[in-house]
Amino acid sequence: MPTSRSVVIGVDSSTQSTKAAAVDADTGELLAIGRAPHTVTGTSGARESDPEEWWTALATAVRASVRQAGIPADAVTGIAVAGQQHGLVTLGADGRPLRPALLWNDTRSAPQAAALAERLGGPAAWLARTGSVPVASMTAAKWQWLRENEPRHAAAATAVRLPHDHLTERLCGHPVTDPGDASGTCWYGTGVGVGTGVGVGVGTGTGIGFGSGVGVGFGSGVGTGTGVGAGTGTRTNARSRAATSTAGAGAYDREILDLLGLDPSLLPAVAPGGATRVGTLTPAAAEALGLPRTVAVAAGTGDNMAAAVGLGLGGAGLLDHPVVSLGTSGTVFAATRTRPADPALAGFAATDGTYLPLGCTLNCTLAVDRFATLLGLDREDAAPGGEVVVLPYLDGERTPDLPHAAGLVTGLRHGTEPRAVLGAAYEGAAYTVLRALDGLLAACGLDPADPAVRDRPLRLIGGGARGRAWTETVRRLSGRPLVVPAAEELVALGAAALAAGAVTGADPVALTTAWGTGAGEVLPPVRRDEETWDRIAAVLTAAGPTLLR
Numbered sequence: 001m002p003t004s005r006s007v008v009i010g011v012d013s014s015t016q017s018t019k020a021a022a023v024d025a026d027t028g029e030l031l032a033i034g035r036a037p038h039t040v041t042g043t044s045g046a047r048e049s050d051p052e053e054w055w056t057a058l059a060t061a062v063r064a065s066v067r068q069a070g071i072p073a074d075a076v077t078g079i080a081v082a083g084q085q086h087g088l089v090t091l092g093a094d095g096r097p098l099r100p101a102l103l104w105n106d107t108r109s110a111p112q113a114a115a116l117a118e119r120l121g122g123p124a125a126w127l128a129r130t131g132s133v134p135v136a137s138m139t140a141a142k143w144q145w146l147r148e149n150e151p152r153h154a155a156a157a158t159a160v161r162l163p164h165d166h167l168t169e170r171l172c173g174h175p176v177t178d179p180g181d182a183s184g185t186c187w188y189g190t191g192v193g194v195g196t197g198v199g200v201g202v203g204t205g206t207g208i209g210f211g212s213g214v215g216v217g218f219g220s221g222v223g224t225g226t227g228v229g230a231g232t233g234t235r236t237n238a239r240s241r242a243a244t245s246t247a248g249a250g251a252y253d254r255e256i257l258d259l260l261g262l263d264p265s266l267l268p269a270v271a272p273g274g275a276t277r278v279g280t281l282t283p284a285a286a287e288a289l290g291l292p293r294t295v296a297v298a299a300g301t302g303d304n305m306a307a308a309v310g311l312g313l314g315g316a317g318l319l320d321h322p323v324v325s326l327g328t329s330g331t332v333f334a335a336t337r338t339r340p341a342d343p344a345l346a347g348f349a350a351t352d353g354t355y356l357p358l359g360c361t362l363n364c365t366l367a368v369d370r371f372a373t374l375l376g377l378d379r380e381d382a383a384p385g386g387e388v389v390v391l392p393y394l395d396g397e398r399t400p401d402l403p404h405a406a407g408l409v410t411g412l413r414h415g416t417e418p419r420a421v422l423g424a425a426y427e428g429a430a431y432t433v434l435r436a437l438d439g440l441l442a443a444c445g446l447d448p449a450d451p452a453v454r455d456r457p458l459r460l461i462g463g464g465a466r467g468r469a470w471t472e473t474v475r476r477l478s479g480r481p482l483v484v485p486a487a488e489e490l491v492a493l494g495a496a497a498l499a500a501g502a503v504t505g506a507d508p509v510a511l512t513t514a515w516g517t518g519a520g521e522v523l524p525p526v527r528r529d530e531e532t533w534d535r536i537a538a539v540l541t542a543a544g545p546t547l548l549r
């Protein structure tokens with residue numbers, strides 16, 4: 001292999017594992033994928049992981065990807081991390097985690113979320129300011145939980161990070177995030193409004209600075225960043241200074257931070273986008289990863305934002321391409337130019353400044369796999385549920401907002417086969433995701449039942465998209481055509497495009513469009529199974545009061 005080949009590494013640090021994709025930066029050829037698992041602990045609503053394990057897993061997966069690709073380490077020119085969203089990482093004075101991270105699917109913060117949602121003028125005000133109403137998943141609710149339950153840790157925190165920011169900082173030494181992942185905190189304003197930005201700055205010896213105020217500014221130079229628009233970056237040493245904004249477009253919302261008692265200086269600077277070059281590997285990171293120090297580090301983003309990049313979505317009104325991701329979470333999202341205001345959706349920013357409205361369920365592949373284990377079946381050994389209905393809300397649920405719910409099975413008879421119970425678990429999980437999809441389409445002004453809308457193919461991604469039982473269940477319950485991209489690991493590929501963008505300045509969405517990573521087999525629609533849909537809907541309605549507790 002010629003050493004002139006430029007290879008970029010895209011990292012997906014998700015709930016269950018880290019995946020690192022080594023990709024030819026010019027052609028988009030996937031050379032190898034390295035993997036390493038994560039441990040998630042907790043019962044009764046708690047879900048935590050040790051950020052140190054994410055770092056070790058990242059190093060293991062990156063080393064494996066380079067080894068399997070058979071490339072020399074100095075062929076690697078760039079790296080970017082896409083991470084599971086919302087998780088709360090708190091660092092102490094030594095720069096190390098004070099405690100395990102509180103994950104997106106930790107529902108202990110539900111009471112704090114409900115209380116926060118009533119502040120600031122109520123849910124409509126949160127929607128207008130941040131695009132989302134606080135639910136247990138949002139970082140703001142987790143921070144508030146920490147303040148109320150572990151005030152010692154909240155007081156000792158010298159830095160507050162999201163999973164991907166934390167890993168990016170471990171790579172390059174700079175505290176930086178991006179608009180996409182920041183928009184999942186509920187303390188970042190993504191709406192169109194007038195901000196009073198004083199700027200966000202992060203300085204280094206070689207100097208990078210980001211300004212953020214009205215719009216988002218970016219500056220470079222030793223010590224001082226000058227923002228475009230009204231944002232002016234200011235150099236600080238170890239920490240960034242947060243922008244203030246009343247209802248800011250692309251800025252931390254100072255009033256929300258005050259409400260949360262969260263010092264803005266604990267937060268990372270917000271780069272203009274995930275492909276922004278934010279530094280190079282530190283000596284320690286270079287050693288851990290076995291890569292040269294010259295490797296460029298991109299700002300990175302949240303996993304769903306990176307999946308959109310991997311699919312070549314962004315920069316346009318792309319509701320033609322709704323996406324369903326089947327992983328630990330089931331997510332539905334679309335790249336849009338405007339942000340719908342719907343309390344059941346998260347009005348996220350995409351990493352390129354457009355929007356990525358998203359619905360997210362807590363119980364998808366992992367919950368169904370748990371049913372397979374309980375029943376002693378292989379995950380593919382499922383039959384249609386028939387009269388059996390399973391609401392597989394083992395972790396509580398986020399969409400619909402039922403954080404205290406548990407799993408529910410109805411319709412069992414003496415003759416019920418285990419395979420039908422497993423099939424019903426698939427149906428319940430798929431129904432919950434597809435119901436969120438209908439909500440997303442409706443919030444974007446489309447009638448989900450309109451045949452012209454129904455004909456738009458769904459892009460099916462995530463680990464579950466590799467399984468036949470999943471694809472067949474989604475086809476049957478949606479009645480829509482599906483596109484299952486041939487490329488696996490769209491999040492890691494999207495991150496690789498961000499890394500390539502940081503190296504060459506190219507637009508990452510244009511890169512993945514050229515790479516063709518979103519292309520795949522089209523599965524034609526089958527007749528929609530309305531009976532099963534209606535049966536599940538009726539059980540969900542009837543069980544509402546039980547599931548609320």
Ligand SMILES: Nc1ncnc2c1ncn2[C@@H]1O[C@H](COP(=O)(O)OP(=O)(O)O)[C@@H](O)[C@H]1O
Pocket residue numbers: 014015016017326327328329365366369379462463464465466467468470
């Ligand atoms: N071949 C397959 N068939 C069906 N499901 C699969 C297959 N491979 C992986 N999965 C499912 O994918 C899940 C992991 O998907 P992934 O998108 O990587 O999750 P996460 O991003 O939450 O870590 C597992 O829970 C597993 O159930």
Ligand SMILES: O=C(CO)[C@@H](O)[C@H](O)COP(=O)(O)O
Pocket residue numbers: 014015016083084085086104137184302303304327328329330331346358360
């Ligand atoms: O909370 C959300 C989105 O809002 C989740 O989608 C997380 O980002 C975790 O993703 P996976 O690990 O399930 O891919």
